[in-house]
Amino acid sequence: MESHKPMFQVENFDDEFVQKLVYDALVWCSLHGLVVGDKTYQKSGTVPGVGMTHAPISLLPTQFPESYWKQACEVAPIFNELVDRVSLDAKFIQDSLSRTKKADIFTSRLLDIHSKMLESNKKEDIRLGLHRSDYMLDEETKSLLQIEMNTISCSFPGFGRLVTELHQSLLRSHGDHLGLDSERVPKNTSNSQFADAMAKAWLEYNNPRAVVMIVVQPDERNMYDQHWLSSVLREKYPLLYLSLAEVETEGSVQEDGTLIVDGQEVSVVYYRSGYTPRDYPSESEWNARLLIEQSSAVKCPSIAYHLAGTKKIQQELAKPGVLERFMDNKDDVAKLRKCFAGLWSLDDPEIIKKAIEKPELFVMKPQREGGGNNIYGDDVRENLLRLQKEGEEENAAYILMQRIFPKVSNVFLVREGVYHRDQAISELGIYGAYLRNKERVIINEQSGYLMRTKVSSSDEGGVAAGFAVLDSIYLN
Ligand code: ADP
Ligand code: MG
Ligand code: MG
Numbered sequence: 001m002e003s004h005k006p007m008f009q010v011e012n013f014d015d016e017f018v019q020k021l022v023y024d025a026l027v028w029c030s031l032h033g034l035v036v037g038d039k040t041y042q043k044s045g046t047v048p049g050v051g052m053t054h055a056p057i058s059l060l061p062t063q064f065p066e067s068y069w070k071q072a073c074e075v076a077p078i079f080n081e082l083v084d085r086v087s088l089d090a091k092f093i094q095d096s097l098s099r100t101k102k103a104d105i106f107t108s109r110l111l112d113i114h115s116k117m118l119e120s121n122k123k124e125d126i127r128l129g130l131h132r133s134d135y136m137l138d139e140e141t142k143s144l145l146q147i148e149m150n151t152i153s154c155s156f157p158g159f160g161r162l163v164t165e166l167h168q169s170l171l172r173s174h175g176d177h178l179g180l181d182s183e184r185v186p187k188n189t190s191n192s193q194f195a196d197a198m199a200k201a202w203l204e205y206n207n208p209r210a211v212v213m214i215v216v217q218p219d220e221r222n223m224y225d226q227h228w229l230s231s232v233l234r235e236k237y238p239l240l241y242l243s244l245a246e247v248e249t250e251g252s253v254q255e256d257g258t259l260i261v262d263g264q265e266v267s268v269v270y271y272r273s274g275y276t277p278r279d280y281p282s283e284s285e286w287n288a289r290l291l292i293e294q295s296s297a298v299k300c301p302s303i304a305y306h307l308a309g310t311k312k313i314q315q316e317l318a319k320p321g322v323l324e325r326f327m328d329n330k331d332d333v334a335k336l337r338k339c340f341a342g343l344w345s346l347d348d349p350e351i352i353k354k355a356i357e358k359p360e361l362f363v364m365k366p367q368r369e370g371g372g373n374n375i376y377g378d379d380v381r382e383n384l385l386r387l388q389k390e391g392e393e394e395n396a397a398y399i400l401m402q403r404i405f406p407k408v409s410n411v412f413l414v415r416e417g418v419y420h421r422d423q424a425i426s427e428l429g430i431y432g433a434y435l436r437n438k439e440r441v442i443i444n445e446q447s448g449y450l451m452r453t454k455v456s457s458s459d460e461g462g463v464a465a466g467f468a469v470l471d472s473i474y475l476n
Contacts, residue, residue: 010060010410010411011410017177018412018419019419021060021174021412022412022414022417024174025057025059025414026414028169028170029054029055030054032162032166033162033227033228034054034055034162034163034166034470035052035054035224036052036053036055036056036221036222036224036225037051037053037220037221037222037224038052038053039221045219045221045223046218048223048224052224054414054417055163055470056413056414056468056470057469057470057471058411058412058424058469058471058472059170059412059413059414059419060170060171060178060180060411060412061164061167061171061451061474062409062411062424062426062451062473062474063475063476064137064426064428064475064476065137065475065476066475066476068135068137068144069428069473069475071144071338071339072144072449073446073449074335074446075335075336075339075430076133076432076445076446076447077432077434077444077445077446078327078332078336079131079133079149079432080131080432080433080434080445081327081434081444082317082323082326082327082336083129083131083149083151083308083309084127084129084434084436086304086313086317086326087127087302087304087307087308088304089325089326090304092325093304093307093313094111094114094115094118096312096313096316097111097307097312097313099347099396100312100367100397103393103394103396104366104396104397105277106276106280106367106368107310107367111307113290113293113303114307116290116294117294122294124298124299125437125438126204126205126298126435126436126437127298127302127305127434127435128197128198128201128268128298128300128301128434129151129300129301129432129433129434129435130154130194130197130270130300130431130432130433130447131149131150131154131309131431131432131433132149132150132154132157132430132432132450133146133148133149133150133429133430133432134146134147134148134150134428134430134461135147135339135427135428135430136404136425136426137406137407137428138341138404139405139406139407140405143339144339145339145340145404146314146339146341147404147427148309148311148314150309150369150429151305151306151308151309152274152301152305152306152309152369153271153272153273153275153369154429155222155272155464156190156450156463157190157191157193157194157229157447157450158190158225158226159225159228159470160188160190160431160450160470161188161189161190161191161192161448162191162228163470163471163472164185164188164449166472167185168182169182171185184476185474185475186449188448188449188472189448190431190447190450191228191232191448192232193431193447194229194431194433194447194448195229195230195232195233196232197433197435197443197447198212198229198268198300199233200435200442201267201435202237202267202298204298204435204437204442205267205268205297205298207265207267209264210264210265211237211239211240211261211264212233212239212240212267212268212269212270213239213241213242213247213261213266213270213297214226214230214239214241214270214272215242215243215244215272215273215274215292216243216273217243217272217279218243218245220272221464222464238264240261240262240264240266242261242262243273244273244274244279244284244285244288244289245282245284245285247261247288247292248284248285248287248291251266251288251292252291253291253294253295256296257294257296258295258296259291259292259296266295266297267297268297268298268300269292269297269298269299271299271300275370276368276370277368311366311367311399312345312367312399314343315345315399315401317340318337318340318341318343323336323337341401341404342401342402343400343401343402344399344401345399345400346384346387346395346396346399346400347395352388352400355380355381356384359376359377359378359380359381359384360376360377360403361402362400362402362403363375363380363401363402363459364376364380364383364399364400364401365398365399365401366398370462370464371461371464371465371467372462372465372467374459375398376403380400383398406425406427407425408423408425409425409426410422410423410424411424413453413455413469414469415469422456423455423456423457424453424454424455425454425456426451426453426454426471428449428450428451428473429452430446430448431446431449432444432445432447433445433447449472451470451471451473452468452469452470452471453468453471454467454469
């Protein structure tokens, strides 16, 4: 007996029943704040409560094998530890990114800040990491492979919990008809765990009057995900919301390193901006980033944590023998390595030749975050050929990655009040929180999850970027 196998077959549902589910889901989203700014309203990215629409969602949780779910949860604290170790090895970071620096101005500017911190011998005693490690389940090799490790501005810790609760609620109401059990959607406390880690960082900083500063984009339609996090903190901890440009005008660092913004001492800086070149339209934003980095506030992330999450570092870590430099425990090394897909730099002629012959088996990635930046299919070939002509330097802006092919399933995607039945693939993100003060590790845990599902014909992911929808998982 395969008792856990759900009976539900999306193909069998009649339209009337699905419409009813969609209606209930949309009511739930509206009542519970699973909403984003509606781009047709000009003020929806700046004024809360104006121009809201439900977040793009998958109507039902997507099936995911329990063994892989456990594997992904189990490696979360190990990845947290790895990021911390890498962040302390300034030479490894600088050396690994030295060629990238010449080819990519954004990485180069980040590295400059990192270098300045090294010159002034700046140490981060209290280190707070709020990460999300993303995976796809490769259908061919039946393995859980990491897409990337995000160390800055990981989106949807607020909505991860909400979309899980939405699905659990729908299954409680309609589970019998669907043949689904709400208990098989794992609990998700992403929001409170991230908030708790921020609160504990605030405690470590140890000044009851100091504030938590959330660095935001000036126009942010995904503001409610962030407000969910701050709603947990707000009653106990004073919060400030500022853009990088505002930090430049309102902020200063005192002789002893204290960061003062708007006349208040800042203990923890949480970035929901600063991860893409678009967040730095002028020198003001770079000045603000440097100012914060020079201060004694706890930065989530520090420049070193940020750089440790770059795709180039991911590729360097996948080289033989490199993980062993950072992790002593052989079992841990094996668990991490098991999740690594093929990763290569573009100075390997063998792999370039292969990728030009079979570009569909590769993804070409620049050092960018936020979705919509990668190169796929025939464009991989074209770009590789172009880079071969242009010579050595330019190719260091990219890495090559083995393309992962997850299982395609039938799902209902709901956007702007309308549902579509489509063939889709999913990416599982596991949140991880890490907090330490010198030698004392205060938090190192898996902190909830987020599934993202997108039509299988789309190469890119990213919910905010408009490719994917929010989802949760149904264990089987
Ligand atoms: P970003 O930091 O911009 O999110 P990612 O590495 O996560 O960059 O890539 C963006 C999206 O591209 C992913 O969400 C995923 O949908 C797709 N993608 C990335 N790497 C691969 C891969 N190796 N195989 C298949 N799809 C991939
Ligand atoms: Mg990313
Ligand atoms: Mg990503």
